[in-house]
Amino acid sequence: MADNVKPKVRVPKTASAGEVITIKTLISHPMESGQRKDGDGNLIPRSIINRFTCDFNDQNVIDVTMEPAISTNPYFEFQATVPESGAFAFTWYDDDGSVYTESKDIEVS
């Protein structure tokens, strides 16, 4: 597991039923592309987060396949429809098999 991987997400706390909300996500990760060389000229092996998903109450919002051209500390902004109160589940999948998760509740009034 890459060191110090911290996910951050921003989701509104409340919404009206059926409202489209904007979600922002950020996770600290070097996203080593596999193209860089270290001080001795050896290639640094690729080590990236290769997939990100966001689900709401077990229904998918977005599923992103990530490649080495994604910048360090991957950032995503997208929109979700909120049909009812519930929880957003965010999941990041690392090349090394690690899985990072975060969840946020939202109240529909």
Next chain:
Amino acid sequence: MKRTGLLQTAGMIALMTMATAATAQDDSQLVVNGEIEMITDAPAPENIGGLKTIYSGWRFRQSEMQELQMDDFENPAALLFDDAAEAWAAVDGSEGKSCASCHDDVEASMIGVRAVYPKWNETKGEIRTLAQQINDCRTDNMGAEAWKYDGADMTGMEALVSMQSRGMPVNVATDGPVADIWAKGEEIYYTRYGQLELSCANCHEDNYDNYIRADHLSQGQINGFPAFRIKTGKLTQTHNRFKGCIRDTRAETFSPGSDEFVALELYVASRGNGLSVEAPSVRP
């Protein structure tokens, strides 16, 4: 025709300016998190002869870069603050103290601190940069090892402390006991260094808003430091930035924490008296 390197440089800068005038320093306003209003231009302080108006470096960036600094969620430096906040609360050294032991909540106790540094320390009879003050706390009060002047621990802590003054105008003293140090900093600012024979002023006073190759020259204000640099993916400290600039003139540079850089920091900070503390800013 006699041609010097300097003339060529000047010619190149002029050319670049014509080609890219459309992206010149703009009049956007910086509000962070929709609530902290930053002063990004102000009348130049009276003792700064070469400028009429001072501008934050933010004003010289493209809109995409500017936006990264307008919301802490998008500011890449924000990811680093958890570490600094942990360090603030972590006991270190022989006295069994943390920063919080004396200063409690960083968000309350450090308000306004960054705005007045570098600052004269009456008790010790010396000038202190914020980094020097932090290390003094560590060695004298905590009995802990001093941090490397421009290491990640120090830069992160400096950013955490600086952040508590965001939006407050920089207001460093330039007279009284620091007058001589300030004058020394001014002298360094106007001294040409290196094979390229460039002074700070050649780029940041004479040519701000022009381009040096692909770089849009700012006034070199340090109100946004430590700054997160996209190029390195790290926070960069003022002295580190000075070092990079002087190295680019192909000179032997001074060291971070040296008397020369402390004097230069005081002088350059005072050139921004009146601009808001912006740290941590985001720069290319």
Next chain:
Amino acid sequence: MKFTRRETMLMALGATAAAMLPARAMANVDDLVAAFTGGADIGEGGLTLTAPEIAENGNTVPIEVDAPGAVSIMVLATGNPTPGAATFNFGPLSGSQSASTRIRLAKTQNVLAVAKMADGSFVQVSQEVKVTIGGCGG
């Protein structure tokens, strides 16, 4: 030369990895697009790509794609050694078929977006982003 069972297995693993790697490294833009579209014709319109004309630093270039009614959108950095950037697949609860992220561009190049629409058709759009070698010193 003798190998232990463990070493032999490690070598076999290495060989598998080596066999897989070149395919990945050599995958060029055309191949990636063909893999995404299955060789179908690609039209234009209905897909917006927002990217800066000039990026002050190639390490973090903000981009946004938007294609109302799309099922998925693939983004390629056509001038990178490995052009793949991201593929956004929109689920039933997506509030719009748009997304923003930040990508790395190794040099001045075209960023290409290809969208698969709900009816199975494809559209594409590309934009040049000039990457300056900015940020002196520090």
